[in-house]
Amino acid sequence: RKEVEQDPGPFNVPEGATVAFNCTYSNSASQSFFWYRQDCRKEPKLLMSVYSSGNEDGRFTAQLNRASQYISLLIRDSKLSDSATYLCAVNDEGRDDKIIFGKGTRLHILP
């Protein structure tokens, strides 16, 4: 089983729609979780950290389910500029602070 798994997509959704991504992780001891956004040929940029209590930043909401070992990202009122690849990442504490990335989910927002 891969350490971090995501549906690669692509997700093609109309502008204004709500879209949700899930990501599962295999290491139950993982402590820190993140969603990154990566545009084509660019480095990943941190979108949100994911906390046990869940967190919201504008149109973006992230949730963590430790029991089922998955994290989610919800994007409301999607914009054309949201088109990107969204990478789920997990920090395996005790492993030199390594961050393990999923393959990413491609999102295309359609006008």
Add this chain to the structure above:
Amino acid sequence: GAVVSQHPSWVICKSGTSVKIECRSLDFQATTMFWYRQFPKQSLMLMATSNEGSKATYEQGVEKDKFLINHASLTLSTLTVTSAHPEDSSFYICSTGRDFATDTQYFGPGTRLTVL
């Protein structure tokens, strides 16, 4: 957040040559830096952990003699791809270790290597 630069941003070289990529943390003292490689439509794969003043730790399957890492200071880590081959063509990205103040890593802009 901190600023991380990489140089060069892109490079084209002939097969068999060596290429050095620099990663600089401009305003964050990075005792640890990470080197990733990303092939088209693939995720970032961690290659190695670079430790300031000591040897790098390589992930399974990554040849340490081919990908030489030097982390001589808190602001500079270098990755040298020795005897590069076309299959080494990829997007190489470095990052700092975690900034505990912000609970995040800082990524460089990446270096696109094309080996002919």
